[in-house]
Amino acid sequence: MASSTVENYLKHVYLIGQTSDQDLVAMGQLATAMEVTPGTATSMIKALSDAELVRYEPRAGVALTPQGEKLALHVLRRHRLVELFLVNVLGLSWTEVHAEAEELEHAISDKVLERIDTYLDHPSVDPHGDPIPPATGVMDTPTLASLADCPLTQPTRIARVLDQDPGFLKFVDRSGLTPGRGVVVQHRDPAADAVTITPDSQPPVTLGTHAASKILVESE
Amino acid sequence: MASSTVENYLKHVYLIGQTSDQDLVAMGQLATAMEVTPGTATSMIKALSDAELVRYEPRAGVALTPQGEKLALHVLRRHRLVELFLVNVLGLSWTEVHAEAEELEHAISDKVLERIDTYLDHPSVDPHGDPIPPATGVMDTPTLASLADCPLTQPTRIARVLDQDPGFLKFVDRSGLTPGRGVVVQHRDPAADAVTITPDSQPPVTLGTHAASKILVESE
DNA sequence: ATTCTGATTTTGATTGGCCAAAATAAAAAG
DNA sequence: CTTTTTATTTTGGCCAATCAAAATCAGAAT
Ligand SMILES: [Mn+2]
Ligand SMILES: [Mn+2]
Ligand SMILES: [Mn+2]
Ligand SMILES: [Mn+2]
Numbered sequence: 361m362a363s364s365t366v367e368n369y370l371k372h373v374y375l376i377g378q379t380s381d382q383d384l385v386a387m388g389q390l391a392t393a394m395e396v397t398p399g400t401a402t403s404m405i406k407a408l409s410d411a412e413l414v415r416y417e418p419r420a421g422v423a424l425t426p427q428g429e430k431l432a433l434h435v436l437r438r439h440r441l442v443e444l445f446l447v448n449v450l451g452l453s454w455t456e457v458h459a460e461a462e463e464l465e466h467a468i469s470d471k472v473l474e475r476i477d478t479y480l481d482h483p484s485v486d487p488h489g490d491p492i493p494p495a496t497g498v499m500d501t502p503t504l505a506s507l508a509d510c511p512l513t514q515p516t517r518i519a520r521v522l523d524q525d526p527g528f529l530k531f532v533d534r535s536g537l538t539p540g541r542g543v544v545v546q547h548r549d550p551a552a553d554a555v556t557i558t559p560d561s562q563p564p565v566t567l568g569t570h571a572a573s574k575i576l577v578e579s580e
Numbered sequence: 581m582a583s584s585t586v587e588n589y590l591k592h593v594y595l596i597g598q599t600s601d602q603d604l605v606a607m608g609q610l611a612t613a614m615e616v617t618p619g620t621a622t623s624m625i626k627a628l629s630d631a632e633l634v635r636y637e638p639r640a641g642v643a644l645t646p647q648g649e650k651l652a653l654h655v656l657r658r659h660r661l662v663e664l665f666l667v668n669v670l671g672l673s674w675t676e677v678h679a680e681a682e683e684l685e686h687a688i689s690d691k692v693l694e695r696i697d698t699y700l701d702h703p704s705v706d707p708h709g710d711p712i713p714p715a716t717g718v719m720d721t722p723t724l725a726s727l728a729d730c731p732l733t734q735p736t737r738i739a740r741v742l743d744q745d746p747g748f749l750k751f752v753d754r755s756g757l758t759p760g761r762g763v764v765v766q767h768r769d770p771a772a773d774a775v776t777i778t779p780d781s782q783p784p785v786t787l788g789t790h791a792a793s794k795i796l797v798e799s800e
Numbered sequence: 801a802t803t804c805t806g807a808t809t810t811t812g813a814t815t816g817g818c819c820a821a822a823a824t825a826a827a828a829a830g
Numbered sequence: 831c832t833t834t835t836t837a838t839t840t841t842g843g844c845c846a847a848t849c850a851a852a853a854t855c856a857g858a859a860t
Contacts, residue, residue, distance in 0.1 A: 365847065388807060400848055402809055407846085419808060419855065449669075450695040460689055467687035469680055475670040585817065608837060620818055622839055627816090639825065639838060 364466040367435045369404055370413060373424055374432035384421030433493040438473055439465040440486035445476050447487045454487035455529035489520030489539040507545055507555055507572035517542050520576040536562035537575055584686040587655045589614060589624055590633060593644055594652035604641030653713040658693055659685040660706035665696050667707045674707035675749035709740030709759040727775055727792035732765050740796040756782035757795055
């Protein structure tokens with residue numbers, strides 16, 4: 361049985377690997393994500409390497425083995441199904457469920473997980489628009505444009521928000537930029553590093569390019 | 581923050597204390613319940629004593645302080661609400677939920693807990709008939725007779741089953757002796773150490789006195 | 801080619817939980 | 831009263847996960 365710690369390491373290797381073009385995750389990034397010192401990450405990764413869950417290249421970085429990836433995706437499935445369940449069934453806010461799921465993802469049995477999946481009618485995305493890895497088969501992660509780079513003045517739909525910080529999510533929520541909402545990107549001002557968006561039936565909002573790049577859209 | 585281990589120790593001290601007339605729980609019983617060696621229990625209890633969660637009398641036993649009892653009841657509340665939720669909402673069998681709740685009881689936040697409580701409309705007992713400690717105030721644990729000692733030939737109702745073993749619970753389930761069901765105790769045979777019961781609209785069952793004593797009833 | 805710098809690894813130490821087995825104390829038996 | 835039994839505590843050690851700080855390495859800069 362993998363401990364919560366092991367599950368968290370594998371999940372973070374997977375998540376960092378997704379948002380980076382390199383095929384190896386640097387130890388520094390991993391240590392930062394796990395909120396441990398670099399030495400701690402190194403020794404843990406060595407242990408995971410002995411357990412065949414990761415491939416470790418000293419001074420270069422780390423990648424998941426097929427076995428490690430399977431486990432990471434299973435944790436991610438639990439995390440995201442739990443988030444959706446907390447929002448849709450128990451009525452928690454999508455801005456807060458991440459922290460809850462961070463604990464519950466390690467405590468849910470396969471049986472309970474599949475009941476939740478059935479109860480929710482086999483959903484494909486969580487409250488943040490993150491795709492839910494299926495029990496079997498591969499997860500499709502469509503490549504999406506963001507508010508920082510999608511076409512201007514076209515009606516589009518918010519598909520995914522790439523940040524779990526409750527402060528940021530509350531701002532997104534207040535501004536009407538939640539997943540599923542229709543929006544139009546009005547214009548961009550490179551000098552001011554700003555993007556102005558009009559969400560359907562809400563006042564326009566201006567946000568910085570960095571924030572805009574964390575909000576992904578799909579074309580209508 | 582109390583670790584899962586600490587929470588489990590406190591819960592077991594509480595539970596053993598409930599089913600015993602002595603006011604101190606013996607280290608041996610606790611070690612057995614926690615499935616650790618006696619020495620491990622001793623050193624853990626010393627630590628809990630330093631943390632003011634228990635009162636420890638060397639060579640005599642251990643009891644919860646008010647603070648420790650509060651924490652134990654909070655864990656028990658989580659455990660029992662989770663069990664009921666798993667049965668009533670996700671449709672798991674009452675014979676299996678104990679093991680699930682044993683993990684989840686440590687991973688549920690106060691916020692989620694109170695949502696579950698609201699969703700279930702503030703229930704007072706779990707699927708086994710065990711009382712659910714309220715968020716505030718005292719839990720009432722009515723003194724109940726068992727199938728081994730209640731009056732004969734009187735219509736009564738199964739109120740509580742004092743064993744979490746899935747094998748035993750499945751037998752109870754098959755026999756129609758689940759909490760809420762009406763039954764009549766037909767007769768007892770001290771020589772055979774046996775009790776014969778007729779559950780409403782089910783064939784009669786005969787069980788040993790020890791098993792009968794774990795099934796509690798309330799008068800109609 | 802040499803030096804510097806930043807990332808990484810190593811080393812030595814700590815903490816929480818655990819076990820095995822020896823030591824001890826209390827209770828039961830004689 | 832002693833002796834024996836049984837419960838409990840102590841001792842010494844292990845493993846997972848962590849940190850602080852020293853050592854090392856690789857690439858960048860000179
Ligand atoms: Mn986690
Ligand atoms: Mn999410
Ligand atoms: Mn538990
Ligand atoms: Mn129960």
